[in-house]
Each structure stands twice: as structure tokens, then as C-alpha cells.
Amino acid sequence: MDYISKWRNVWQPDIKMQIRMRFALSLTREERSVSQPNNKTTRQRRRRRKNKDRERCRETCGERPTMRENMATVFQPSFLKMSQEDFATPLRNGKTFANPPSFKNWGGLPSGRDIFRFRFSETDHENVPKNASELDQTIPIKNLTKFESKSKLFASWLGHATVLVNIEGATVITDPIWAQRASFISVAGPKRYRPPPMKIEDLPKLDYGVISHDHYDHLDYEAVKKITEMNPSIRWFVPLGMKSWMICNGIQKISPSNADLITEMNWGESVKVKKDGKDFEIWCVPAQHWGQRGPFDRNHRLWSGWSVIGPTKRFYYSGDTGFCESEFRKIGDKLGPFDLAAIPIGAYEPNWFMKSQHINPEEAVSVHELIKSRMSIGIHWGTYHMGSYEHYLEPRDKLKTLMENREDLKHTKFITISPGEIWELK
Numbered sequence: 001m002d003y004i005s006k007w008r009n010v011w012q013p014d015i016k017m018q019i020r021m022r023f024a025l026s027l028t029r030e031e032r033s034v035s036q037p038n039n040k041t042t043r044q045r046r047r048r049r050k051n052k053d054r055e056r057c058r059e060t061c062g063e064r065p066t067m068r069e070n071m072a073t074v075f076q077p078s079f080l081k082m083s084q085e086d087f088a089t090p091l092r093n094g095k096t097f098a099n100p101p102s103f104k105n106w107g108g109l110p111s112g113r114d115i116f117r118f119r120f121s122e123t124d125h126e127n128v129p130k131n132a133s134e135l136d137q138t139i140p141i142k143n144l145t146k147f148e149s150k151s152k153l154f155a156s157w158l159g160h161a162t163v164l165v166n167i168e169g170a171t172v173i174t175d176p177i178w179a180q181r182a183s184f185i186s187v188a189g190p191k192r193y194r195p196p197p198m199k200i201e202d203l204p205k206l207d208y209g210v211i212s213h214d215h216y217d218h219l220d221y222e223a224v225k226k227i228t229e230m231n232p233s234i235r236w237f238v239p240l241g242m243k244s245w246m247i248c249n250g251i252q253k254i255s256p257s258n259a260d261l262i263t264e265m266n267w268g269e270s271v272k273v274k275k276d277g278k279d280f281e282i283w284c285v286p287a288q289h290w291g292q293r294g295p296f297d298r299n300h301r302l303w304s305g306w307s308v309i310g311p312t313k314r315f316y317y318s319g320d321t322g323f324c325e326s327e328f329r330k331i332g333d334k335l336g337p338f339d340l341a342a343i344p345i346g347a348y349e350p351n352w353f354m355k356s357q358h359i360n361p362e363e364a365v366s367v368h369e370l371i372k373s374r375m376s377i378g379i380h381w382g383t384y385h386m387g388s389y390e391h392y393l394e395p396r397d398k399l400k401t402l403m404e405n406r407e408d409l410k411h412t413k414f415i416t417i418s419p420g421e422i423w424e425l426k
């Protein structure tokens, strides 16, 4: 295999960051600091980071990290309904989050040796055709200019983890990304090989946006900025730690009069919202993942899934996640059954390397079952070179075979749709 071109074209910032971070701030030391919060060096490091963050924030926009962010584990505004006895709580040490020990399948992030083994002893089967016309055959794009339907619940997949949903009149977008590369620079990083099926300008009026975590393939600054400009009354729901990022990056300044523009939440929290007189609840739910955007902010912002509960219909979006069975069961028991779910099915090979952070099609089917989904759409495949080694069409094909063989799930559906295709509840 041509490793040089692979590195050049498919370079994944997460992996590179992992190598850098291995030297700068070892994972074992970071993990140790979570379990020993009173350790002196941890306290010093936390103080140094806090000061640095405050300074950076003050320089860029004059804002300091929110009280909510710093006091997240002890201070809860009254409008956030807590139910942490039901869902797991992330570990928190200063600004750093971690998956709790109850996430049995979380094996930590790969070590430097794992990354070396992954890159140089595993075979890459991705094989995305270079030829665009071949891709037009295998993953056809349906150009979407108007997102409309008479159905009570309809949705479209706009590529990767971006899902546009209309649930009983409220329009929601998940992890909007239009970038050519999921990276902090435009010339390197995971490259898009299927275009977005809809121009960002053609998006309908959006009521809510949910963001699962800060990785570049889920948090696209330009898309968030543009959407906020187009929808000054939108409400963004983000996991803990992300509100100050949004403020520091000027998102609040786009719509200064919208006091509800950004709401950050912990796992198990929910917010009641109203749209056209109808009551909706937005839930932040656990996911097994991690976060990082720059070289020194690993796990400074939480990761999560989201659920939108309408008057009669329910939608779930898992974000990026490994298989944390007990939490999916709780999501199903507490918030299910879902009328629509968006569940990732790609970026899972080699399994030993990816399984902590991404589910594979088999696990995705288990998630579909555990959350009690009536209709799920497979996402997180067929859009970017994510650096994983499964064939680019394998997630879709495997999912189809798996569902065909599950007689017991015949009363439900777990499908894939073309980018831009509208699925609607009949």
C-alpha cells in the first residue's frame, strides 16, 4: 500500500494529535489525574491550564469561561431538569472529562505503539474509487433544494453525521458539516469524497441544532457560523465545555439578542422548549467517546448523544460512540421507543483499534434494539476518508445483511438512505 499518499490524503488529525499528546501529556498520566484529583502536579497543571484558557478567551472576545462550565458538577441552573440517577455521569477533573468506569467497553485511547501497529501492520481496505462517476453509481447524491413533506416526521441525511429532521413542525440539525476537509486547515486532514447534497444556503429555517462533540468531523465552525447568521433565533444545544468555545469563537456575537442561543448540558439533563405552541424536550444523553480540537485541549469539552422528544414523536441521535450497552438500554427505557434514530455505522476497522470510540454495524443493530427504535438510519459512513480500514461500502452492505437475518427485528427498520434523500413517516 502507498503509505505516503495514504498519510497525505487520509491524514486524520485525531490520530496525529494522539501521537503529539502521547509525548506532551501522556494518557496514563491524564487518566491517573482523573482518579487522583488531589495530586499536587494535577492541581498545578489544572491551574496553569485554567489561567491560559481565561487569558485566551479574554484576548479573543473579552469573555471568560462560564461559571456553569467551571462549576458544572456542583451548580445546576433550575431550568435544567436533572436525572443523573438514571444516566451515567462523566468523570470530571477541573476542565477534563472522562468516560466513567461503568463504560466497560471503553479501553482508553490507543497508545503510541497501538497507533504504529494500526498504521503499519493492518491492511487498508477502504478503496474509495478515484473516479467521481463510479462514486455517483455507488453512493448517488440526491440534490436537495427544498426540505419539505406533509409527514409529521421526516428527515434527510446530508452526509457523515449531519441529519436534518422535521419533528412535528420543529426543524433540527445534527452536527452540521459542509467542510471539504474535517480538519483545522483546509489543505490537509480527512477529505470529503461525497459532496453535501444540499447547499447550506438552501437549508430550511432551523429551530434547533445539536452538537455531539468537538472533533472536526462533527463541529464545523464555518457551518455553525453560517447557520447562526441565517437563523439568528436558532438554539444550539451543546455538551458541557462547548459553550465557552462557541462564545470565544464569536457565535454568540452573531445574534447578541438571542439569550437562548447556546445551551450547554450534561448527560441526563433536559430542557423544555416550545415551538408553535407545542412542547418539546431536548435531552443530552451519554455517549462513549472523547474530544479534542487543538494540541492541548484533549477532553476539555464533553461528548454526548441527543434526543428530541416531541408531543407524539421521538428522535434520537447517538453522536460518535463506542458500545456502552447499559446507557443505550437506559436511553431506550427512559426516552424510547423512538420513531426515528440516527446511528453511526462506519469507521470501525480495525476493530481492536476503533472499538472504544466507534461502533460497528453489528453493535449499531444492538443499539437500534436497545434504544427501542422503530426506524433507524445509518450515518457516519460514505462521506469522508476517516482513516479507518473497512471497505467504504461495507458499513451499508453489512447493515443490510444483518437486518435481513434478524427475524426478531422485522417489525422495525434500520436502513441507509442516499445523501439528500428524504425519509418520511408514512
Ligand SMILES: [Zn+2]
Pocket (backbone or CB within 6 Å): 213, 215, 218, 289, 320
Ligand atoms: Zn469523534
